[in-house]
Amino acid sequence: MTVELISVGTEILLGNIVNTNASFLAEKCAALGMSNYYQVSVGDNEERLSEVLKTALSRSEVVILTGGLGPTEDDLTKEVTAKVLNRRLVEDEKTKSRLNEYFKGRDKKDITENNWKQTLVIEDCLVVDNNNGTAPGLIAKTEDGKSVILLPGPPGEMVPMFEESIVPYLKGLSGNVLYSEMVKICGIGESKVETMIKDMIDSQTNPTIAPYAKNGEVHLRVTALAATEEEGKCITAPVVTELKKRFGVHIYTTEEKVTxxxxxxxxxxxxxxxxxxxxxxxxxxxxxxxxxxxxxxxxxxxxxxxxxxxxxxxxxxxxxxxxxxxxxxxxxxxxxxxxxxxxxxxxxxxxxxxxxxxxxxxxxxxxxxxxxxxxxxxxxxxxxxxxxxxxxxxxxxxxxxxxxxxxxxxxxxxxxxxx
Missing domain, CATH: 3.90.950.20 (CinA-like)
Known part of the structure; x- marks a missing residue:
C-alpha cells in the first residue's frame, strides 16, 4: 500500500519550524509496511495545495496531510480537501460539544468567532477526536476507495492522534496483520551493520529488515505480513534470533520504546x-x-x-x-x-x-x-x-x-x- 505525506504551512517553507511531523509519519508508516515514495511541503495557498493533493491522489492509495486545520483564515487544508473531493463542509455536533466543553469557564470575550470554524467537517467523513487540542482529525474516502487523512499540525496533537486512532485505521485497510520487532544496536556503525546483514537483506521476502541510523545507534525493524499477530511472531522469530547471534552484546534491547x-x-x-x-x-x-x-x-x-x-x-x-x-x-x-x-x-x-x-x-x-x-x-x-x-x-x-x-x-x- 502506498502512502504520500503532505505537510501544510508556509512556516515550514520559510524554515521557521522544523518539520518533525514528516519524519515521524514516515517512520511509523514504514513500520506498518506502507511504501512512501513522495513527501511534499506546501504553503498556505489554496491553488498550490489543491494541485499537490490532486497529484498525490493520482499516484498514492493513502494521503496524509498535516497542518492547516486551525481557526484562522490561512488554515485551508479542510476547505481545499473538500473542494478536491467535491464534498460540502457540514457542522459536526460532537465536535461543537467538545469545543463548548473546552471553552467552558472562559471569558466569552476571549473566544473569537473563528474558533467555531473547527466544528465544520468534510461531508461523509470519519471525525477523529483531538484529545490534546481543538481541531479534530478527519478521514475521508474518495470515490475510488482511496483514503485522505487530515491531522493537526502541532506534534503534541498529531502524534497521539496518529498513534491512538490512525494506526488502527491503517491496519484495518489491509486484510492482513503487520507484525514488527525492533532490534536496537549500539557500538557498531551503520555501514558495518549493513555489511553484516547484507546476505539477509538480499534474500529477504517476508519478513523484511529495515535499518534506521540514529545518533550513535542503528535500529533494525523486522516486519512480517501475516494472517494473525501470532503468525507474525513466528515468522519474525528466526530472523531476530539470527540478528542476536550476529550482533550479540551490541544489541541493547528488542523493545520498541526502550532507550x-x-x-x-x-x-x-x-x-x-x-x-x-x-x-x-x-x-x-x-x-x-x-x-x-x-x-x-x-x-x-x-x-x-x-x-x-x-x-x-x-x-x-x-x-x-x-x-x-x-x-x-x-x-x-x-x-x-x-x-x-x-x-x-x-x-x-x-x-x-x-x-x-x-x-x-x-x-x-x-x-x-x-x-x-x-x-x-x-x-x-x-x-x-x-x-x-x-x-x-x-x-x-x-x-x-x-x-x-x-x-x-x-x-x-x-x-x-x-x-
Missing part, C-alpha cells in the same frame, strides 16, 4: 549497582539522559560537572601532576575522574567524560572530537579513547551514547564472568 539510558538503568537495578558521573565536555548531558528515566533515583547517586581543572581537583581528587603531565583531555585524567566520582559519592559504578567538543580547542595531537571515557566498576577502572566527527552538539551526543554503552557492556562482561 539506551532505560536499558542501562534497568541493568544497574538488576545487579544492585549505584552510579555516579563525572563530566567535562558533556557538561551534564550524560546525567540528564539518566535522570530522564523514571526510577533512575534508585540507582543514580550523584553527578559532577567538572569543566575546569580546578573543579576536577577539588571534587574528584584528580592529581595536579596528572593534569600538568597529560592534560585534562587524557586517558589518565578520565581514569582519575571515574575513580574520584565513585569515591566521592560512595557509588559502586562511575562514568567519566573528558574531551574536545569543538569547534575550537583542537591541536594536531589532540584534535576536535577526541574524547576519553572512564568506567569504574567492581573496584577496577577502564578507559577508552574515541574520535567523533560532527559539530559540537554531535560530539557531545555521541559521547553520551558511547559512555552509556561502555557502562552497559562492562556490567554484562563483569557479571557474566562471575556467573
Amino acid at each position: 539506551i539510558e532505560e536499558a542501562v538503568v534497568k541493568l544497574l537495578a538488576e545487579y544492585g549497582l549505584t552510579l555516579s558521573t563525572a563530566e567535562s565536555c558533556s557538561g551534564g548531558l550524560l546525567s540528564g539522559r539518566l535522570v530522564n528515566v523514571s526510577g533512575a533515583s534508585a540507582v543514580f547517586e550523584e553527578g559532577f560537572i567538572t569543566y575546569s581543572n580546578t573543579a576536577k581537583m577539588k571534587y574528584l581528587n584528580v592529581s595536579e601532576d596528572t593534569l600538568k603531565e597529560f592534560g585534562a583531555v587524557s586517558k589518565e585524567t578520565a581514569e582519575e575522574m571515574a575513580r574520584g566520582a565513585a569515591k566521592a559519592s560512595q557509588s559502586l559504578a562511575a562514568l567519566s567524560v573528558t574531551g574536545i567538543a569543538g569547534p575550537e580547542g583542537g591541536t594536531d595531537k589532540k584534535p576536535v572530537g577526541l574524547v576519553y571515557i572512564g568506567c569504574f566498576l567492581d573496584g577496577k577502572t577502564e578507559t577508552r579513547e574515541y574520535h567523533f566527527k560532527g559539530n559540537r552538539q554531535k560530539v557531545r551526543e555521541y559521547t553520551v551514547i558511547s559512555a552509556l554503552d561502555f557502562l552497559r557492556t562492562t556490567i554484562l562482561s563483569t557479571f557474566e564472568k562471575e556467573a
